[in-house]
Amino acid sequence: MKNYLKHHEWQIIEEGFDPHLNRISESVFSLGNGRMGHRANFEEYYSGEKHLGSYVAGVYYPDKTRVGWWKNGYPEYFAKVLNAPSWIGIHVRIAGQDLDLAQCNVEEFRRVLDMKTGLLHRSFTATFPDGKKVKVDAKRFCSMADGEAGAIRYAITPVNFSAPATITLAVDADVVNKDSNYDEKFWEEVYKEAKEGQAIVTAQTKKTLFHVCTGMKYVLESEGRKVTGKAASHTKEKYADNVVEVDLKQGTELVIYKYGVILSSENHAKDKLVAVCQAKLDEITSLGYDQLFARHAKVWEHKWEECDITIDGDIAAQQGIRFNIFQMTQTYTGEDERLNIGPKGFTGEKYGGSTYWDTEAYCLPFYLSTADPKVARNLLVYRYKHLAKAIENAQKLGFKDGAAFYPFVTMNGEECHNEWEITFEEVHRTSAMAYAMRDYIDYTGDKEYFTEFGLEVLIGISRFWSQRVNWSADKNKYVMLGVTGPNEYENNVNNNWYSNYLAAWTLRFTQQAIDYVKSSNAARFNEIVSKTSFREAEETTKWKDIVDKMYYGEDTKRGVFLQQDGFLDKELIKASDLDPADRPLNQKWSWDRILRSCFIKQADVLQCIYLFEDDFTLDQIKRNFDFYEPMTVHESSLSPCVHVILASKIGYKEKAYEMYLRTSRLDLDDYNNDTEDGCHITSMAGTWMSVVKGFGGMRVRGGQLHFNAFIPDQWKAYSFKLDFRDRVIKVKVTKEKTDITLESGEPIEVISSGKTLSLKAG
């Protein structure tokens, strides 16, 4: 855990330059706009520790799988998030010396991420070895108003000298992936040009042949007037630039405005890319930095209006929650149903593909409550579009008759992961698609989703479950063998309670969807029957049999559900009794030792209770929480938020607050010592849930909003807003009371702490 960032309500602030922290800050200060993004790399050349990273949403490459020992069923190739061409570079050379912070004496270094406006602001004074001193003030943003545009304002002031300088303004597609399995470069040049004032490079990915066209245009100004230095343009492979010669005058600021455009062939015809790029470069350059920024900031203003959470009396908590919301918002805007929420967003390329069950289980509630319903709907449609691939994926593993097994990690619907105990056995994820549908329909009331898309997906998933369980003559029950639950500190177990529960629930939920579509739109139902070759009577009879005879492990003595068969054979020890030197277990213990211990990465029995809370009595919840929580080591970033919500539910306020701290500042404080690889984007939605569903106690039951709020002792007040069925509802909680107001929309009844409130706008 680190603690080098200043606490501030709206800003992330780094003061002083520590090269060893640079890769962490590159992650934390990343910018994105849903379509593209960059790590907070310096514009100027930097020879120190860094990880140059630019990313374009939806662009991937199927790298050849590398494993130590091949297991049948592994994908031979799998899609990777690609490090993409960059338009960021502004290399400065003064009197023959590179401006390189690793070679200069750096003072007054300050890096600020203004979350309110999505602006990265960096300033410093650098002294060259020969004593020349320059001040630099650099601002940049990726436009939230135009997902294909960004701009930089880079100002240089010579403090104690006048000298000639060269400024190199480049577009660079000659980039590498940190996780390339065989050190391959994934981009090939298609087109490049450099002429005075601008440069454009189009590169394509090997195999997948995505084209990405990256352009830049720039303007130099000094003392309010445009400066026309002597510019020479160059190209080399996958690279184009302008090198401008200017004379720097002591005490006089030279301002470089660099405008960037990134276009993908996913959004434009390949043969039009260069022309569109040129037009857009011209447009944004003539609009100018200030105008462009104003439009961008306006979008952020509106976003914060929708989804801000305020916390009074705890600046670290306030900063934490806003950072989480900021990252979620700039990672996924919901405008493009082909996109999803990568585990690292635009902050790094680790973890291969872009989509995990995190999206459905953790991120969806955030977007449901803070954005237009179509955003959440697009996340569901994304999986609908991968249905054929999920069926193929199931076939590869020996399933048949249209069974759908969604991949654990994916980019294009194909599996992107290769550990057998996860790829083949962490089967629960395929039902996350069903649960998300329920979540969406409960929240929005949009049952028509079943008809248009949902039922097809549900039939595929239910077919998977009906083949994945088997009849145990010994138990006289259906059992599920050889799975890994969300608690990945157990592999290849039998009857993981979470997976069994979710499977049976999915079969029941599918029946509800069938009933709805059949009764509301018989023609569409018949169409689905025919498209999916659905043998309704036979298949649903089998499903019902499974639902009726599913095996659920239980410890009747303790009155708790059993995480898996044999769990009680373990030595049951508390995590608090572990030697602190042994934590985190995943860095200190060998894998087999973790597996046979009782310690839980994330408690999946509790996760299941959280998902289906109303199926359980408060007493049951309490007993299971009391049993599993002490053995949970929370070494998954997705773990603590669930514990906040359940602890809140059963009145364990201190535990709830303790868990909230764990989740909300994970990356800001580099809790797991891995933020340098990128931020934990998907778990950030869990932080939002911790406040809204945990402290706020928000639930949707029978189409109605319920609240059951409390305030942690450490806070003075907190507030959040919800978009709910064309209304905006604001909840403010203080020590004394909970205020729920309808900010806009038709009157509505909500339930707060059991009492029905009728809300009217104004």
Add this chain to the structure above:
Amino acid sequence: MKNYLKHHEWQIIEEGFDPHLNRISESVFSLGNGRMGHRANFEEYYSGEKHLGSYVAGVYYPDKTRVGWWKNGYPEYFAKVLNAPSWIGIHVRIAGQDLDLAQCNVEEFRRVLDMKTGLLHRSFTATFPDGKKVKVDAKRFCSMADGEAGAIRYAITPVNFSAPATITLAVDADVVNKDSNYDEKFWEEVYKEAKEGQAIVTAQTKKTLFHVCTGMKYVLESEGRKVTGKAASHTKEKYADNVVEVDLKQGTELVIYKYGVILSSENHAKDKLVAVCQAKLDEITSLGYDQLFARHAKVWEHKWEECDITIDGDIAAQQGIRFNIFQMTQTYTGEDERLNIGPKGFTGEKYGGSTYWDTEAYCLPFYLSTADPKVARNLLVYRYKHLAKAIENAQKLGFKDGAAFYPFVTMNGEECHNEWEITFEEVHRTSAMAYAMRDYIDYTGDKEYFTEFGLEVLIGISRFWSQRVNWSADKNKYVMLGVTGPNEYENNVNNNWYSNYLAAWTLRFTQQAIDYVKSSNAARFNEIVSKTSFREAEETTKWKDIVDKMYYGEDTKRGVFLQQDGFLDKELIKASDLDPADRPLNQKWSWDRILRSCFIKQADVLQCIYLFEDDFTLDQIKRNFDFYEPMTVHESSLSPCVHVILASKIGYKEKAYEMYLRTSRLDLDDYNNDTEDGCHITSMAGTWMSVVKGFGGMRVRGGQLHFNAFIPDQWKAYSFKLDFRDRVIKVKVTKEKTDITLESGEPIEVISSGKTLSLKAG
């Protein structure tokens, strides 16, 4: 399965040249002498499919581990069998054309491995594209009389032309490993020289710094006279040769005698290697090919005397068993306690390290019965010498207080494998060391082995088991969680019956060893106590408690032992009901499907019953065999031999013969489609056991030899010999009777089919 080799009692014969079979034949026709060996690569240059492989026993390199996903506890480096410098090459160029069988028309191709004398003999006629035709007759051997020497007799006869030719005779250390993780070459040059008539290269392995000095000397003869062509010597990096210009005369044979020497710094001082090499080259060259071969063949004659098995009336079976014995014998001679029996011997480099539990569980009985007792003893001492590393290995995984966990695969005592479910969890192998000790002592009566070496090892292993089990409050028993048994088609299971049984047996056996050493040599016992910090009372009390309260799964209804917890939750199907298109499962099914099926790679309950046969009633053996055998798919080469032995025991003669066929011609018929990587050396010992312990029913009980022989219907007679306590006993079985004769040694009583026979020599 392939069937291209001719059946013959003493020879392996390939007729006709099929380039696609070449890599398989390179494996099958390999030669070795316990110290070095080569795949049956052509002497002349060959541009077609091949795998050039030369190996020197005991020389390894720690390659950097490569895995897809790192698990804590994996070794960062692990030792690999190294492809070593070669002295085999004789490249022939005639009138400007390479003699390259891939470029010539090849007729009368014949490759013969004469197992009686350990001679590889290859002959062919090759026609060059320009019509020139040559006959070649090539013989070679690796001397069993001198493990550092080998020789080639390579004869060329121009059939229809006379022309000048160049003969390149090389020593080449510029070799690559097929399984190098990062395409690295592992050898560096130390020394090279080439002068007329000879060449020497010393190369060293990176990191481990083994020196290997390889030399060659040659003589050319024609019409009985020495030929002195114009010879030029060359060197390049890691390479030295002579290129000899000769005139080939139509119809006249040119004979090239090439003598090779390979020396390792494991056996000679590094600074003496070149001098020793020179001396040995001079010696063997002056001795000449015929003398050298005669000495070599003499050793084989003696070996066959000791260990031959004859089978009358079934040439395929006779060839099969002799091939197995031949490979076992040329892989390991038992003269050097630092060496062991690699899974591929000198026939390939696959599978990393050289030593598996195969040595103790499968190979030891072969060497016990066919060689001097010191050979088997050396195999035990090998593990004793690795004890400190086994303790280190256990520490890496979190065990303490001197617990010894032998690696799954090793070369130098360190772990060489990296699949968590094997490396960390296939724990049973550590007790194979204890079982081998029992086997050795039972057979030889040498209880002093406990005193000298055994007890220290047993204390370490028992400490491992006492930490590896845990108390289950739920079962009120000791349980063993998270293991993989010998049946590797189950991973991370609880209470694998084989492992639990073996662990408890080891604890009991260790107590016997303690009692023996304590009573027979108190001083040595105290020395061991002090060396191992053995807290006798405390530790043995714990061990006894574990023995008394170990959990063993059982299906009381069926009266069978349970392979592991939850086995009865599976669908229990017979392997014979599988679609043949699904076989072998490990190539057709995804890993998860194999894991949750009932199908068994090798039946470990049966393996355990085989190891501890006298602990069970015939009825128990039968019930378990009837339950597990039908679910066993024998996809481990180690599986069928155990079934031969048990089927023989319970009178299932047809089953025993069926299983014998599976094991005995595994490589000759390329049963598993993988012989091209090398032969399955260790499982070959299983074939020997199938005859001796299976059909012959040989057991040692209370220091006495027992037999209970039967003869398969397909055979007329069979015979085998046993070295037993300074005697040679021959067993011959016909349809009518079993003859047991004492060939040499003091009189002895043996038991045959329950009757005591008193044997006298002569």
